[in-house]
Amino acid sequence: MRSTPAAAALLFLMCAVAPPAAGAAQIELDRIVSRVGGQIITQSDIRRARTLRLVDDVSSDQAAQRALETRMLILSELGRAAPLPPISDDDLATRRAEWTSAVGGEAKAEALLAQQGMSRTELDAWLQDDLRVQAYLRRQFGMLPEAERGRAISDWLSRLRQRSDLR
């Protein structure tokens, strides 16, 4: 062919309709990356947690996975402990506002929730659990001086992870 654009167009067409090479065309949809107390954490969970900033540390997949594992461990401990006071509507609203701000505003939040297939109800349930985790940690470790509190929580979480066979 003489015309370069025509050659480029032909090449593009060939690439576009060429059948995928065998073995390279399989696309991973999801996989289990971790297990905590009988519940699984999948790659899609990590993706959703990072996209929607559902955990504090979303700097990497590993960080988000660790944060999800920690969250599940604490919720499991919380389930066995004495009941906490119910979460007030005001507290939930505050937490909701914090989250909306973290993801970039109301419009962005709506778009991200739709993209990740998470409903407002599910989000509220997640945020309520966040508040329960915070209340539980306050109750268990709040009496310690601030300087010691972080270390104590970290040691406690290490033991929980070891008990659950998490590295």
Place this chain on the structure above:
Amino acid sequence: MRGRARTALIVLLLVVFGVRPSGAQTADALVGQTVVGVEFEIEGRPGSPSIEGLSAVRVGEPLDLDDVRTTLARIDSIGLFDQIAARALPVPGGVVVAFVMAPRLPVTSLQVTGETGIPPGELSRLLRQRYGGVPTNARIAAVEATAVQLLNDEGYLAAQVTSRTERSGEPDAATLILDVDAGPRTVIRSIEVRGDSPRTPREIIRATGTSVGSPFRRREIQRALTTIEEDLRRRGYYEAQLTLQTEFEDNAVDLVITVDTGPRVELRVEPRNALPGDVETFIPIRQQGSADQDLLEDSRARIERALRAQGYWRASAPFTRRVEQDGALVVITFTIDRGPRYYVEAVELPPGLSLPESQIRELIGFERGDLFDEDRFLAGLARVADAYRLAGYYAMKAEPAYEEVEPGVSQVRASVILHPMITEGPQGRIHDIVVAFSAEPSPSQVPEGDIRRAMGSAIGQPYVELSAAQDQAAIRRLYADRGFLDAAVRVQPSFSEDGRDVTLTVEIDEGPQVLIENVSVVGNDRISTRAILDELRITAGQPAGATAIEEARGRLVDMGVFRRVTVGLANRGPGETRGHLIVNVVEAPATTAGIGGGLEGGLFPRRTVSGTVDRLEFAPRGFFEISRRNLGGRNRVLSFFSRVSFKRDLGSDEEPAAEDDDGGFAFTEYRVTTTYRERRAFGSGTDFLVGLSSEQARRTNFNFVRQLANAEVLREFSPTVSVSGRYALEFTRLFDVRIAEADRPLIDRLFPQVRLSILSSGLSWDRRNDPIAPNAGTFVTGDFEVAARAIGSEVGYVKGFFQAAGFRRLDAAGRTVLAARGLVGLARGLPRTVLTPQPDGSVTEEVVRDLPASQRFFAGGSTTVRGFQLDRLGVAEIIDPNGLSRGGNGLLVTNLEIRRQVGRLFGRDMGVVGFLDAGNVFSRASDIRLAELRPAAGFGIRYNSPLGPLRLDFGFKFERREINGGRERGWEYHLSIGEAF
């Protein structure tokens, strides 16, 4: 050139950006495309078809990543796979979704690699020692931590251990591989001992097993220091402490062992004989290694409490602590003053109490003259308080008050009047029960009537706090059984102004009801999924009730073809109301075989020339059986069973045995049976059984050979009620009859060999709490059979047999049980005229009305009337001159027994029984008379041996009759296995 370069760039860009990007973007792009196929792969091989039922991804539906995640969760919940992933392959028309799994392999071997510091074999040995072998079931993180700790103990303080598993040489097994980096080893640079002690520094260092230059083994050193501490405490230095300080630099450590012996402690008790027990028990300063204030206070309290329990109400045991020898010695002295011993003069109750005075006094448990123990009195008041609360006095108080009688008069004996101060408060009665739902005004999903019926509390009843708590639990169970797995229930009382009317408010937050959307079966190979689902009896759409799921699991276990069964819901997301039930089974071996042997012993009547004598004999026996299950993928079992035992010849009327003839094992008793059994046959709820058997056996007064073919159906209408129907064709031949010819029933003479064609039906109603050792419930059975010439029988009869037994606990713990049973047997031979040729050529006509010997009733022995030996009970007309029963057409037996567990012997339960039996066998059913029942009483011993429940009973006749010129023996004993009934 420029043109060619531009073309090349364009091509390059196309090649780079024309490749489909993988990862998240592309996965999202596939969402919504039609699923054209779903596959399961396990290490490159297709997965078992049973896993396909777990998929939430459906062919023909749009791809939804939530469905993919749900499927991953379901597969994970069966616990068989480690790595599980989902992949999609775009194809024309849609996508094919493949779930790829790597099996979870059990760890069967351990391997240690890397820089282990200590020999790898040694580390491996220590790990196996810690875990009792290869750490098959241990958590991997724990094994790594253990390995690190073992290396730390050897001085490798910077050790790091990681792990991985790899498929081992064995099929379906893995090797746990520990990769070790021990790091540098810390060695001891210097050791210093500070502080004075009876042991020199050199002795202490030698005891630790360390020296300068040796590896730093912290755990060993700590163990040695603890041993030295214990030695010092044995010498009286109860507060001795040895501490280890370490200072690390590079890979070396300086050790400083500080010895603080504390003062030597001397303990004195004055007066010595006043202590209510030994010194070590009451003042354990030596065991505790401490003489601190708290321990001494506890010791004082312990002594005073023990003395008070002996009636020394005012006992005191103060202690002093004196330092001597410039602090090197501490003398602790307990001075015990028991004071007088107190006795109860009277218990004076306040007037006007609602509960009967006799009941209160019994609960308090003191009478005039009893030793006074304050703790016992307080316990009695607590019992009174419980009794009041059960009667609705929810606010009652019972407090103690005491009045000493003539205090100070005697130093040895004193008296006290007990005054229980009982404040009853109002008696609350339930005035109303209100059920409130948190989700109102929406209607509740569980009818309020069902909730009220689940409660034990009712309007008008006394209000008891414990009952309200039980109601709360019962309602919660009700909701759980109906699939409301997250229901929250609270029962709160509120009181009227005078406290007498109580309103119980039941607050319920139902939560969502979880329904079973579908059921998947995994793990089955030979048993078909259909057979399992039929037995499971759980259908899609029904609530995920806890009880229903547990009962379903029980039914699968009862099939007897699985080694393990788990039934449970796959993990659901929050708020998810559809549950996927997963049935995970591990099949038992299809073919089972058994072989065994033993020795059978008992008293048997032997027919000799001088008559019938009972002889104790032992017979070896053995059995073999083989079964094949799961035939054709359903719960079908084909079994073969054979048993043989070698017995002595018991002689017969025609050929009696010699008196001293040992005879050897002249008689072979055998039984061979083949059965085919199918549960839920023909798609119905009925079990079906077909069998063929052949046997030769010995009874007390005859031997017989029998061939039998039978078919049976059994239907369970409920867990307690079942009905059966049966047809049997049997051929029986008697031989070696030990009854004199003239004494034998006509039927036995005319039909020494008889063909019977029998139709029978049975009903069983079993409400016992335990079929082997029941202590509550009832057991009723009824069987009816008819043998008729019209269906091929040579002789005809009708026969019924009924049994009713009841069991009742006489104490709350179930250690004493009252058991009773009644047996009734009624039979009637259908008349048959038989023409019998006579020696003179004539023919006589005889009418036969009896039952054949094998169908007649017999009684006496370890399971009927225990004052009689086997088959020796009967009215006079059916007992032959040798005391053997010919059997009869009527049977009536009653038993009454008290069973008491008395303790344990060699760790196994032991019990005693007392019983009263009465019964008889009658020639005709119409002859049954209560007045002719022969009673016997006795006692027995029960022992739950490793071989099974052994029973030894001694039964004593109330009345002895004349038999063959002599009197019956007055008592009999029976040694057997299992209860009499």
